[in-house]
Amino acid sequence: MPFYHYPRNFTPLLIAAEKKAVKNGVHHAIFTSRFDRYIGDWKKDLKEGKGRFLTCTGKLYEGDWYQGFRHGNGTLSNKLPNGTFQLEYRGEWVRGKPEGAGWRYYGNGDVYFGFWKRGQRHGYGKMWYTNGTMYVGYWNMSKKEGLGMFIQENGNRYEGHWNQDTKHGIGRFYHLHTGQLQEGCWDRNICVMSKITDIEIRQFCDFPTEYPITTECLVDAESILEDSKLWLHQKLGNIDEKLKFCINQM
Template sequence: MPIVKYPRAVEPRWHEWDEKAQKCGLRHTVYAVNGDQYTGEWLDNLKHGKGTQIWKHTGAIYSGDWKFGKRDGYGSYSIPDPVTKEYKKVYTGWWKNDRKCGYGTMFYPSGEHYEGEWSGGLRSGWGRMCYGDGSIYEGQWLADQPGGQGMLCLPNENRYEGGWKDGKKHGPGRFFYLDKGQLLEGIWVADIPKCGIMIDFGRDEAPAPTQYPIPKV
């Protein structure tokens, strides 16, 4: 009786190639078609876990946590200096869904920096901002601007304590003119004091007090 031999079923080569191409677990550097590169952990072909991404076009680098292809967790984002090519840290802190979210520190090109809470990539919550002119704002933020209760200290040590809205003094507040030895307590609207009471405050220690004290009523 003749023996019939059937050809062995061979799995297509592309199945093998596709299986090898699946990214899961720790991998060495993987390059994208646009030149970006990523070194770190993967899950189901998505960046997931610890990893470092370098963007070819800008040279920016992110090193930290990833979740399903997006920055999520704690990480640092840096960019190269256009002259020295040395990396300068831009942001260090927490991320969620590829945006700054939670507590973090942001360094601006002008030398200013912010340390505090973020939400959806914007300053939101409690934070401290150091400006280039030496002023410091510490208090509540909303939609990337001072909003709520906060204190602004000026370079000459004068300061405002009170309400804020859309980045401007708004609502009840007190402005300490320590250089003149006076205190204004009143109501502000869009950075302008609309009404209030001015009294002497620390006049004896003021570096440039007014010529005459404010009469007591």
């Protein structure tokens, strides 16, 4: 009795169906099991190229994809009750998280523009707060760290070193409402040693002091700083010559 033999190039129907199901190229609409929707490019069953992805929770991403991840340039928005979309982030992505340069629009109205790493503010960036304050400087995993400037609501500002979101190290504080400049050393937001002088525009400030500050000098200031444990642990960084001169004159 003859036996049936598969042809050498025979492919079982199950395997053939699986191969046909692998997505490649542009697809108009692909739905997930929870009704997320994707329109865009595919490569070997993974999102790759340009695409638009809307989740069932109202998150909308439009931009570049690579091996199934948001990767490249793209925007992320949130769907509002009235059907419109509010921008949350636009910029660079690496494997699904913001990384590189980008804008972030927070729900409370804060806005950040700068560099990112693994979804955190990292590197140089600017932050505008809803209460009218502003920070320009360096970040480390979403915390102020390094050199930076913070401007208060009343216009006063601090320029100097930061650590773990606090003023820490050498810095300047401009009391622009009264007309004084405070230069010295901070320890976790507390100024532990400083020198205060009048600024040139003191008489044009909102609440200038009645009399200018008299010149006072600390005897042997440099040796006092050298013996200070707090001073020895400071990261001096790239301090300009004016601030070096000020510290030596304390």
